[in-house]
Amino acid sequence: MVFRSPLTRTIAYANTGGYAATALKLAGFDALEIRGRSDSPKYVLVRGGEITLLDASPLWGKGASECIKLLKSKHGDVRVLSIGIAGENKVKFANIVNDAGRSSGVRHGAGAVLGDKRVKAVVIAADYSLRVPIANREKFMDLLRRLNSKIRGSPLLNRVTGLFSIYGTPLAVNPLNRFEALPFRNYTKTSFEGAAQLSGEKMNGTILISRLTCNSCSVQCRRETVGVSRYSFRTEGPDYAQISSLGSNCGVGDLEAVAYMNYLCYELGVDPIETGNILAILAHATERGLVAQDQGLRWGDVERMVELIRMISTKTGIGGILAEGAPSVSQALGDPSLSTAAKGITIQNADPRVEYGWGLLNATDNTGASAHIWVYPDLIYSFIDLLGEKSLVARIALNEYDKLASAVRYKQDLVAVLDSLQICAFSNMAYDLEDYVEALNVVTGWNIDRGELLRVGERIFNLERLYNEANGIVDDTLPTRFLSDPVPSGKNMGRVFPLKELLYNYYSVRGWEAGRIGEPKLKELSLT
Numbered sequence: 001m002v003f004r005s006p007l008t009r010t011i012a013y014a015n016t017g018g019y020a021a022t023a024l025k026l027a028g029f030d031a032l033e034i035r036g037r038s039d040s041p042k043y044v045l046v047r048g049g050e051i052t053l054l055d056a057s058p059l060w061g062k063g064a065s066e067c068i069k070l071l072k073s074k075h076g077d078v079r080v081l082s083i084g085i086a087g088e089n090k091v092k093f094a095n096i097v098n099d100a101g102r103s104s105g106v107r108h109g110a111g112a113v114l115g116d117k118r119v120k121a122v123v124i125a126a127d128y129s130l131r132v133p134i135a136n137r138e139k140f141m142d143l144l145r146r147l148n149s150k151i152r153g154s155p156l157l158n159r160v161t162g163l164f165s166i167y168g169t170p171l172a173v174n175p176l177n178r179f180e181a182l183p184f185r186n187y188t189k190t191s192f193e194g195a196a197q198l199s200g201e202k203m204n205g206t207i208l209i210s211r212l213t214c215n216s217c218s219v220q221c222r223r224e225t226v227g228v229s230r231y232s233f234r235t236e237g238p239d240y241a242q243i244s245s246l247g248s249n250c251g252v253g254d255l256e257a258v259a260y261m262n263y264l265c266y267e268l269g270v271d272p273i274e275t276g277n278i279l280a281i282l283a284h285a286t287e288r289g290l291v292a293q294d295q296g297l298r299w300g301d302v303e304r305m306v307e308l309i310r311m312i313s314t315k316t317g318i319g320g321i322l323a324e325g326a327p328s329v330s331q332a333l334g335d336p337s338l339s340t341a342a343k344g345i346t347i348q349n350a351d352p353r354v355e356y357g358w359g360l361l362n363a364t365d366n367t368g369a370s371a372h373i374w375v376y377p378d379l380i381y382s383f384i385d386l387l388g389e390k391s392l393v394a395r396i397a398l399n400e401y402d403k404l405a406s407a408v409r410y411k412q413d414l415v416a417v418l419d420s421l422q423i424c425a426f427s428n429m430a431y432d433l434e435d436y437v438e439a440l441n442v443v444t445g446w447n448i449d450r451g452e453l454l455r456v457g458e459r460i461f462n463l464e465r466l467y468n469e470a471n472g473i474v475d476d477t478l479p480t481r482f483l484s485d486p487v488p489s490g491k492n493m494g495r496v497f498p499l500k501e502l503l504y505n506y507y508s509v510r511g512w513e514a515g516r517i518g519e520p521k522l523k524e525l526s527l528t
């Protein structure tokens with residue numbers, strides 16, 4: 001879904017993988033455009049090349065699980081993208097939940113956009129007997145065999161032996177903690193003694209019951225977990241970003257509790273990542289005495305976090321303030337420097353004072369600090385050992401700002417084009433640029449080369465920036481705490497994020513003039 005975010009006011013998109021995009025194609029559409037606002041709750045049914053708007057009054061107020069149950073009982077084997085109570089209440093970081101349990105890439109209030117339109121769900125009935133046209137099917141089958149063998153040969157993505165397949169995105173916890181880049185208690189420390197208790201390794205031995213996957217993917221990086229002692233739930237996730245935001249960043253070291261809160265966020269329709277990071281700001285403010293104890297949150301107090309998550313989704317009490325997003329919350333609590341947001345959205349979740357490539361990426365991304373760490377693992381120093389030759393930063397020293405800027409620019413352009421092709425960017429841990437070029441040519445019958453593919457990505461990236469510029473959003477920065485508050489302890493003690501130096505080099509490799517795209521670049525990209 002592409003939209004203007006109520007949280008960041010930037011261009012934004014929501015991408016959760018799964019099966020919905022393929023189902024939409026097999027229901028007769030490449031894309032849907034939803035305009036205007038209904039007077040009463042509706043859901044959109046897509047079936048057989050037709051779109052019908054149906055009454056959603058019986059679904060209004062229902063959570064993700066119940067919503068999908070009711071819709072499947074009525075329409076059979078369908079894919080469901082639905083909003084929860086938070087979306088109905090237009091919480092600025094309300095999400096859309098994909099088939100009742102997945103919203104990792106939905107961080108910008110997509111649920112509030114649908115809630116504002118009074119659209120409860122998009123329901124897609126695919127005709128699985130249909131085949132998507134492919135320009136050269138024989139070459140396509142050859143290509144599939146070659147690409148599958150690359151996945152099988154990957155130490156990360158092989159279904160049986162690949163570390164990313166085995167542990168999913170929570171694989172990130174231990175390396176980030178070892179490198180001391182893991183957020184703890186609203187980034188007041190960069191490591192956490194209880195990190196192992198939140199790791200993918202811990203999850204596999206406790207709450208994990210199965211691995212899930214997306215359409216036609218053998219990797220199976222998605223997690224399915226259940227409550228095993230204190231909590232009752234069965235849900236997808238949590239992913240690394242939810243673990244670090246609801247877990248370490250809030251001082252919680254109990255993985256089952258994190259998974260339960262993640263489940264609750266899905267049920268209520270609120271982004272668990274933003275929720276966790278905002279609760280961390282509240283706990284930090286409480287510690288500093290800026291909030292009364294009975295209104296605030298103590299580090300690691302899961303019971304109170306559960307209560308606050310419910311209050312956010314209904315905008316009740318202090319939940320009404322928290323529902324406005326990190327900058328508003330920290331402003332309202334009396335200390336804007338507590339915010340960990342750039343362009344209105346909180347960074348997920350590695351410390352930019354330690355990970356400079358990550359910091360530059362989040363400072364300059366068109367959707368704010370919302371990058372997913374496993375989309376850019378090759379920019380993360382903590383992952384060099386995991387990535388091996390696939391790491392872009394393995395041979396770049398931290399102070400080689402020009403090389404870091406080039407690596408960030410390359411990856412941003414590549415991800416822009418992969419996202420627009422609906423290709424999971426995790427595949428880049430096994431595939432190379434040539435593989436995407438060949439796949440696109442074989443499917444479409446085109447004959448483009450690597451430079452042209454990256455050029456498409458560059459045009460997308462610049463076009464998004466133009467949209468933001470037209471809406472007055474031109475700031476490339478990170479929260480002040482990363483620029484002026486040094487890492488307080490540990491092996492990275494004293495480091496800050498060198499924004500000025502990195503931006504200077506980044507603008508140069510982008511061909512922008514003092515941060516603005518400028519006429520020459522616009523002409524070069526045919527964007528005038």
Ligand code: SF4
Nearest residue numbers: 213214217219221424
């Ligand atoms: S690697 Fe990508 S497509 Fe495959 S299961 Fe994971 S998120 Fe889905």
